Each structure stands twice: as C-alpha cells, then as structure tokens.
Amino acid sequence: MTKITSIILLLGAVWINAQVGINTTKPEKELTVNGTMKTSGMVFKKPMEKLGADENYTFIIKSPAPENKITAYNDSFVPNSPAPINLVQFKITCDPSDKDWVNQFDTKINSNKFLVVISSFGFTQPTRTYSADWLTPMPQIFAYADGGTWKLKADYQGFSPDSSFPTGVWTLNLLVFDRSYAKDFNSTQDLRASTTGSAAAPLIQ
Template sequence: MTKIISMITLVGTSVLISAQVGINTATPEKELTVNGTMKTSGIVFKQPMEKLKADENYTFIIKSPAPENKITAYNDSFVPNSPAPINLVQFKITCDPADKDWVNQFDTKINSKKFLVVISSFGFTQPTRTNSANWLTPVPQIFAYSSNGTWKLKADYHGFSPDASLPTGIWTLNLLVFDRSYAKDFNATQSLNASTTGAAAAPLIQ
C-alpha cells in the first residue's frame, strides 16, 4: 500500500510541475500567467531565455511619470507624455536673415542629465558659396553639445553663406534622443602621430 501511495504522489507532482498556472485568468499562456498586479522580492529568469513566438511582441518595462508612478509596459497611449527609450525629435530652424545659414546656439531644452542626444541627419534649404578666389568645398559644422544642463545645437557652413539674393536658409536637424537609463556615452581622444593608421589604446566597451 505504501508503494502505491508513493507512486500516486509522484505522478501528481509531475503533473503539477508540467502544468500551466493562471492567476485571474482561465487560459494561462506560460507556466505562470498573471492577469493583474504582482509583488515579488526577486525574479529568477529562465535560462536559456525563451525565444518569442512569431505572433508575440516585446516591450520595455518603464516607470511611468507622475501622477501614475507605476512600473508598466511602455505604451504610448497609456503614458502619452512619457518619452520612449529611444525618441526621434526634429527641429526646423530658420536662420538669421543677415547671415542666412548660421545657428550659433539653439537650446533644445532637453535635459542632458537624463537624455543622450545624437544628430542622426540634417538638411539645409539653400546652396552656399564663398567669395574666396580658391576652390573650396563647403563642409557643414553640425554639433550637439551639453551646456548648463540642456542639449544645445550648432549648425553652420563655416566661411560660406547663401547668396544675398536667396531666401534665408532653414536647417532641418533630426535628433535621436536616448534615455540614459538604457544608453551610455564613451569618449576617447587619440593621436595617430606620424602614421595614417592606429588603434584604440583599450576597448571602450566589450
């Protein structure tokens, strides 16, 4: 009799282990599916990580801004004023009519302690020229830099400008804005000395 009871217990245990458990749902999709809020003192991820199926999507877990202040899956309709982990921001800046192509400093008001800004692409509406006797190629100087807690932009064709008969130029600057919670920036300065080749002294990331 003891052997029979032990066998039944083992069989029942194996069934429970392989079953899918649902909390507040009658149709669990995984070993444990929770439809509602959950509190835990720690999470151990399954190794190896399970791959998403063809009909499954991934998302980011974020803390929504006040007044919600909730840990939630990123959803633009749920928190419309909250930035995404990666954002595309476009500025169209009309230049000073006297210079036509120079933006010495434009304050984006983007918090440089919270976000990392990269200029991904740009455009300018007018052709530029120089009064120099030498043939020169206009090279745009486009910068995004942090100053006094916000990101500033600079754009100019140094030594060049649109002809006086042309309308004032307009810069289009497309920015990739990364939340620093998910991104890091690394800086390195190195000289090639008398050579045309070189290598980093050490890997910045690995």
C-alpha cells in the same frame, strides 16, 4: 473502463481551454497576472500571438547596475512619455542677415537624463564663398551639453547663401537615448608624426 476514460478526456479538454488568473477574477489570456512576478526559464508561445485591434503593447526594460531600474513604456498610458530611443526633428529658420548660421539653439532636452546624437541634417539653400572657387562648403553641426540641456550649432563657416536667396532653414534630426540604457565613451588620441594609429585599449568589448 470506457466511462472512466471518457471522463478523464473531458476534464483534460476543459483544463486545456481554461484561462488562469492570479489576483484577478477575469483573466484575459491563458495566464493573467495582476501584480508582481518573478520567473526563470520562461518559454514563449510559438508562433507569437499578435495583438488584437483593441490591445496595446508594454515595453519593459531593465537597466544594468548600479541603477537596476525597470521601466515600462506604453503609449496608451502616457502618450507623451519618452521611449528608450526617440527621434526628434527641429526645423530652424536662420537669422535673415546671415542666412545659414545657428550659433546656439537650446533644445530644452535634459542632458543629465538623455544622450543626443545628430543622425542627419538638411539645409534649404546653396552656399558659396567669395574666395577661391575650389573650396568645398563643409557644414559644422554639433550637439553639445551645456547648462543641463542639449544645445545645437549649425553653420557653413566661411560660406553663406547668396544675398538674393531666401533665408536658409536647417532640418536637424536627433536620436535621443535614455541614459539609463545607453552609455557614451570619450577618447582623445594623438597620432603624432604618423597618419595611422589605434586606440590604447578597447572602449567597449
């Protein structure tokens, strides 16, 4: 009886330490699958195992219907491929004769595939107006889709840097979302004679 128990314990130890491969003869983890897989009720190992120095991540996202698209992102596979959310920065030097006006800048970002939001901005020069002193400069900054790409506009309308100042440079930071995983909603409201109001219906809930 003692011998049988020892054999069972030994086999159990071998099984616990084994690595299983499906469609591969060289499994890298406890379970390595080379091919498609369908699973439900998946339980992740706790604590989550950290990637090794020579390992990289793969980020998998499934978009909702009707696309039902599964996309895998891995910088080691395609270093210049876009991620679901991207941060893009443009530094735009203005026309020396105006110093602060960007009437239209074509980012060349596909407006049918991506959604662009200006997250922050900066301008290198102070601006002023030559009318009443109490006016406060307010930048007009827009990202808009036109002709299949995203365009940018930036200006201190009615204001400009002093003629003695260098030409201004805009820094525009954009958040660029893959439209497969993002939605944009538009609503037009009229407050009429009131200063308060509410949406007719929730856009998202």
